[in-house]
Amino acid sequence: MKQPRFLINFLLLLIVQICMANFFRLSQFAMLSILPAMILLIPIKRGTIPVLFIAFATGLAVDLLSDGLLGLNALALVPVAFCRLGIIRLVFGDEIFARKEDISIPRQGLWKMSVALIMAQSLFLIIYIWADGAGTRPLWFSAIRYAVSLAGGYILSLLVARILAPERTSGARR
C-alpha cells in the first residue's frame, strides 16, 4: 500500500502546485513552489535516473498547465533531481543509504530536514529566477525575489514533508 499512497499524495500535491501557479500569485517578488520538496522526498530506493524523469515530467506538467514559460520549471527542477542524493548524503550522512531509510522530520529531525529542504529550494530558485529574468532584471530584484520565495517555499516544504512522510504514506508508524 505504501507506493500507491505516496503516488496519490504526490499527484495531489502536483495539482496543488498547478493551482498555486495559476491562482495564488501573491507578488512579483514571491514565487511559491513545493516542487523541490516533492522531488527531495521521493523514496531513496528510487535511483537518480527515474527521479530525473519524474522531475522532468512534473516540471513540464506544471509548465503546461499554468500560463508560464514552457520548460522553465523543468529546467529548474531537473538539477534538484540530479543533486538529490548528494544533498541527502551531505545532510543526513551515508548511514541513511546503508539502512535504506527514507527521510522524514520525525526520523531525521526538523533541523536537518530544514537544511536539506532549503538546499533543494535554493538550487531550484536560483535557476528559476535566473532563467525567468533572462539577464534583464537587476540583482537586487532577483535577490529579494529569491529571499521571499525561499522563505515562503520553506514553510510550504515543511507541510509537504509531513504529507509525503513515510510514516503517513506507509500507513503505520515504525
Place this chain on the structure above:
Amino acid sequence: MVDERKIWAKVIGTVIFVFMEIAALSMLKHSGTLQDIWISKASHHVMAWVWGGFDSIGRYFSLRTENENLAAENAMLTEALRRSQDRVQTAMENGLLTDTTIVFSGYEHVPASIVKISRNKQHNYFILNKGYEDGVQPQSGVITPSGIVGIVDAVDRHYSYGLSFMNTGISISARLGNEGAVGPLTWDGISMDGAVLKEIPLQYKYSPGDTVWTSGNSMLFPPDIPLGIAGSSKVVNGAVNEIEVDLFQNFAALRYVTIVSNAGREEIMYLENLENGEEEEKK
C-alpha cells in the same frame, strides 16, 4: 562489478540530465522572446569561446605560413606605395597637383580573423575575433580583397557573430559592369562560389564575363568592391533578367577579413528618420 555498475549508472544519469536540460532550454527558448535572446546570446558566447580556443591552437601551428604571406603582401604594398609616391612627385613637378588630397572613403575598417565559419547549411554564419571593445557595431559589412563575406549581426565584448553571404536570407546591392544596372545579389544556395544577380531590367545589355561590383547603395558596403564574374542569364516572368555570378571570394579558404562600418550611418539614419517623421506629420 558493483562499482562498475554504479559508475555506468552515474554516467548514464549525467547524460540524461544534460539531455533534459538541453530539452528544457530548447522549450524555454521557443516560449519567451527575452529567453530566446538570452539563450541565443549565451550560446553564441560559449560557441565563440570554444572555437576561439581551437583557433588559437591552429593559428600557432600556421604562424610560419602566415608570416610568409604577410611578408609577400608587405612587399607588394611597399612597391605600390613607392609607385604612387613617384606619380605624385611627377604630378607635382609638372604642376598638375599642388597639394595632396585626402579622400575620405566614409567607412571605418577593422581587421579581424574568422574564428568559426559554417559552410554546409542554408543559413550559414561566422564568428569573428573582434567585438564591441574593438569598435565593431552590428550591421557592419565584412569584406576581403576578393569580395564580401557577410554582415555582422550581433556583437559581444570580444567576438562578433555574423551572417555569411552563403545564407539564403541575405542579399546585397550589386552593380553589373562599371555603369550597369543595380540589383540584389544573393547566394545560389548550392555552391561555395555561386551567386545570382536578380531584377536586372531586360533593356540593360551585358556580356558574360562582365565584372559585378558592390553598388554602394546600401549603408553596409563601400562601392566598387569586385564581387565576381557574370555568367549565363535567364528571363524571369518575362520582365527581368536573372544572371548567374561566379564569385571571386572562396569561402572554403577564408581566414582574414575586414569589418567595414559606415562612419556616416548615424547621420544618414537621422536624416531618414527626420524625413519619415515629416511625412507622417503631413499625413
